[in-house]
Amino acid sequence: MEPDVESLPRGGFRCRLCHVTAANQPSLQDHLQGKKHQRLESLRAKRQDQELRSVFVSGFHKGTSASELSEYFQAFGDVASVVMDKDKGVYAIVELQDQEVMEKVLAQPEHCLGGQRLRVKPREKKEFKYMPPKKQGSAHREQLSPEKLVQALCQADDVDSQMSQLVQLFELSESERRLRHLLVTLFQEVFSEFFPGCAILPFGSSVNGFDIHGCDLDLFLDLEKTKTFQASAKGPQGAQAEEEAGPGPDSDSEDSILSDIDLTTATVPEVLELVAAVLRKCVPGVHSVQAVPSARRPVVKFCHKDSGLLGDISINNRLALCNTRFLQLCTEADERVRPLVYALRYWAKQQALAGNPFGGGPLLNNYALTLLVLFFLQTRSPPVLPTLAQLRELTGDGDQAIVDGWDCSFPQDTSRLEPSTNTESLCSLLAEFFRVFGDHDFAGCVISLKEGRALPLPSFLLSEVGAKLKLGPFNVQDPFELSHNVAANVNEKIALRFQHCCRDGAKYCRSLQYQRKSSKGKAWGLVRLFQPGVPEAGELGPDGLLITIPFTLMALSPGSRQQLCQARDFRRCWFDKVCAAVTFVLKDVLKCSCTGPAGEPLGQEPTEQGGGEQPIVGSKHPRSDEGGSLAVSPAKKKPRAEGPAPEEEESVSWSCAVWHRVWMGRRRIRRQLRHLGSPQPDAEQEAGSLEVEEKVSEAIIQQEGDSMGSEPLLRFTACAQVGSGQEDTRTLLCFTPGPQQGLLFQDFYHFLQGFLPRMVERYVGRAARGRQ
Template sequence: GTVMEPDVESLPRGGFRCRLCHVVAANKPSLHDHLQGKKHQRLESLRAKRQDQELRSVFVSGFHKGTSAYELNEYFQGFGGVASVVMDKDKGVYAIVELQDQEVLEKVLAHSHHCLGEQRLRVKPREKKEFKYMPPKKQGSTQHEQLSPEKLVQALCQADDVDAQMLQLVQLFEFSERERRLRHLLVTLFQEVFSEFFPGCAILPFGSSVNGFDIHGCDLDLFLDLEKTKTFQASAKGPQGSQVNEGAGPDSDSEDSILSDIDLATATVPEVLELVAAVLRKCVPGVHSVQAVPSARRPVVKFCHKDSGLLGDISINNRLALCNTRFLQLCTEADERVRPLVYALRNPFGGGPLLNNYALTLLVLFFLQTRSPPVLPTVAQLWELKGEGDPTIVDGWDCSFPQDASRLEPSTNTESLCSLLAEFFHVFGDHDFAGCVISLREGRALPLPSFLLSEAGAKLKLGHFNVQDPFELSHNVAANVNEKTAVRFQHCCRHGAKHCRSLQYQRKSSKGKAWGLVRLFQPGVPEQLCQARDFRRCWFGKVCAAITFLLKDVLKCSCTERAGEPLGQRPTEQGEEEQPITESKHPRSEEGGSFAVSPPRKRLRTEGQAPEEEGSMSWACAVWHHVWMGRRRVRRQLRHLGSPQPDEAQEVEEKVTEAIIQQEGDSRGAEPLLSFTACARVGGGQEDTRTLLYFTPDPQQGPLFQDFYHFLQGFLPRMVERYVGRAMSLSEAKPAP
């Protein structure tokens, strides 16, 4: 008979499945026992509770970033009881507010204008979602517990010498057996699934997962080899390209299911990537956030494995990566000092290296090739040792080298890890990276003038840091390194060389203080602060130039620059307020890190004084038209009239301002609508690069200034960031030779 229970479905071969609990019952008595059991009853009760909560909850957004759950609770208490407030932990841009009952919900939804901290809130009923039971994770979860810096320092300081510290770094950061097993199981799962859709294909891991330089949490890079699938597809077609009905082999059904709609031999890369993405989305359990990226240098499909949190990507035309991976493996097998040296130079304390992992690893291998005597052979020397079965040409490049490390002669170099690390810093502290090309094939730095005359020189993208791929000779693996990063890398090497000459590096502290690698990766504070001050001064000047441009040229305010006046010393009349806009979109100057952008804080602060800083900038401003009103409407009108829209945001905003002024009438009145003083200062701490912009309205400005100020809160941070970003990109752009 038909089972009427909505959570139960009949299975094709008999038995039943409970969709709520993910449980299969062989017959009706077993099903009845399950439905009356504690697990099903508990989940039914939990589902009813969640659904009731959904019916009493609202989705809230639009509040200032940094707004607390307490502030939202206080606000909605004005309509009645609030059961709970759940904030978005990741981005802090929305919240779910559960109200006490349906009556309070109706009051909240009936209110048309919600406002918190001068910011309008968007409030709507919570989206109804299907209840899904997530089984608890078993003990021994695949997620690796991150090693805290404190525990890492403690572990390294207990080692006997620097060599022992470097070996311990490898043990602390390399994969555990559980991680290796997880990745192997995932590769096996992918192989089984993709073989169903692409007969004869192979899923091959490459990169950090398998090249010998694995580190907890690194991405899983996979290559989908479709060569045999193309052969299968071609053989499964008749003379006119039609499907052969007989003799196509046992995999014909698989070919019919997905390959009949696409010819792999002629399909474009984006088409194949979309096909791969479709298989990942629909057929591989536990995989989500699938995204095809055909525009990358090596087009990939990105994905995330839900249970482990592991990120990965699949490429379809990256066969050279397999050769590079095997080459790195060969180097680690050739000498046991290779891995500890690379792990130590990745700098676990400073947020990672200034170069990407592959470029840094090749730089270490090049360094070991150039020691006297050499620790590693050059690629050219490896080519002479190749055997008959070793690969030769891959994607047009000669990738011949022995696959077996036993063919290599052991190195006669006896330098310790401690000494090699010190020499690495010494060698590259003054290296002319921009004036030569580091070649692992030849094992030497090729001078730029002679290199440019070679065949590879005509194709290699040269920059401030040139490291040639050992096989794809037209690829500079450090081409994305700009001049500032190259200088910082050399600065770090000089700092490292200096530290390695001290007793704090070479000898273990008898008093329990940091020593060896630990001190090496904790640069001197005075030197950092000096660099930070120089950077802050430069950055502050760029921000002030942007503010002047936006007020004067984009918003058409009268804007007169004047010497900075320390806030808190100028007398203010009764009712006058100093109102700051905190501009937090700024690059951070940190040793070993890269520029980072943090979201803007737009909370209104009307108390306290501006921090005392070494410099400030002030402007006396006047506004003659309502340039902050109706800007969105005017943008739509301009688009409707077919007005050309410039590419740059500030040029668009300038046209909007001009249109508003024209609509109001070009002539100015006897008195401006608003007049105020703006004062910019650098943020509080010595390493703080935020610019705080304080506004002091003239007396009796009233609500009109408040409206203008709230417009500036959203407008200025966003536009300053774009203006400064554009100026910096233009200043770094150089004409092609």
């Protein structure tokens, strides 16, 4: 056996040198005697010989030329070549004529060039690895540079033209589309040989209308007809005929894949391995084949060698075909859909909010962001796009489809759709998108493209689908697989940044820099909008700095969730819980002195470890309500702007003073307490818990000195109010610093932004557990 050849577990051989797989011994011998293997063997021998007579040189002055090094080492013998470090020019590889010359060089105890002592040692020996030359394929066209993009957009006449230009710059070229079509045709021909009746169907970015240069090629391998063919071939008559005829000449060959596995009973990993085997052995120009059975939708990944195009094949993703066709229908229904999606995708990518990063992550994926745009267009007045429920009313007999138990029926062409009467420009729609979602309660509702509205959590959680859908800080329901939240991976940080960036975008879109082309050649329109930047941490509300505390469902136990959702006044119950938590965090955790509007101190501490909720500032007559909430007597009231029966919306105020820098050095103190504590702390004493944070504040106060001065470090007012919309579950905390607080209050406020929502969630969860 050749040292470069390894045997494969299921038969066949693999050449480690050339990265080539051979199906049998004759094929292997043909490869070993072929030009490619012989050439690489010769190249490897040449490289190894060069390593044996080369030295590594460093320590010379920067800017030293290869000719100067060559001239120096020629004193020991002939020099074959000198290869300089091109990037930094701090080292070189000097190849000598033979090993004898190299030994003379290494025998010299010191080397000096230009007054600089050289460091000379034998060249490091590395394993030879074949790197195939990269070919300039059409799939990996040269990426559009930011400079060229800015130049192209600035030459447009208005924002609408900029958005249309963006589509032309990013969409697939004709050559790229032709390559993908040829690959799909090739795959269809090959797989039909092994899986009779199968179909290779593209879906995703390549065909859904939102393609960009270099996007992956997503394929679905439909094996339903193949299963029927296999079942009929293995029926009683087929088995009897096969037994009478005896084993055929090809019955044991590797090509007869279907004889080795029953597709109706095979597991997903087994079928994926079959698909991977066909790709490796029989599809020319494909390499880096890898089966990934652990993915949510198991796939086989591959790469097309000549073009560098990446792709994957799935075997149980029929819903993706429906999603793709639905997106296609939306792009065909209105010509404004594509430019708006392209602009928002690029904006979100520049702000590090969305994309499809390798290995997942907390960012919005492109599909979720696209659905968010379509939902926005459904909710315009008049709507730009119909809801999925409206589309189903237009469905004909031939359009009915049930996939994996979900209703995926909708018209397959746009001829049945009424044209939209909405006449808003792209410029206006983009600005409205930012305005709408800059103040949207993502955590307190579920965005539904089926209904074309945001479903409030209380009623949604009580439904059959609501019990299965994974909720989080960002909830976007798949149009067809209703139990799937396509934004479930998004964390609170990204959800909050998304809203901040939308508010910044809405503010910019109100300026003339967005609406009018610059006559002085400055950046304008989309160019300024696409500039990456982190939004300001502090937002200025009507009366001060604002912190938004969302409805955190996961903080509650299942029983508490059910009880809360069944409450008559869901928003009031949740608001009471948040206010109780804010009171506890400010007074007991951060040791602030807090009083109500009339100067009375806050209520007593919780009486039990479980965290009984305490009265809120201004609460004169505590009342018992569903969900165990406590009363809140409003400090001020204002009527609702909308609603059939006007109700009074409450707000609660705290007047607080901070006497110690309890926001400074908390991580260090927390680490010290952990080292001083028991090696296995109780669950309630885990890092970041309310109890630990109380001890951290106490330790900081002890270090600064327990005595209070005549005046506090900071004075501020905090005002809590329910979100403005009728279905808004958020609590808005507005902080107004006292006069001449300066940068000190900014430091404290930035600390509260991350600390307060987290502690509120822990308090609500602890209180819920204490009542069980």
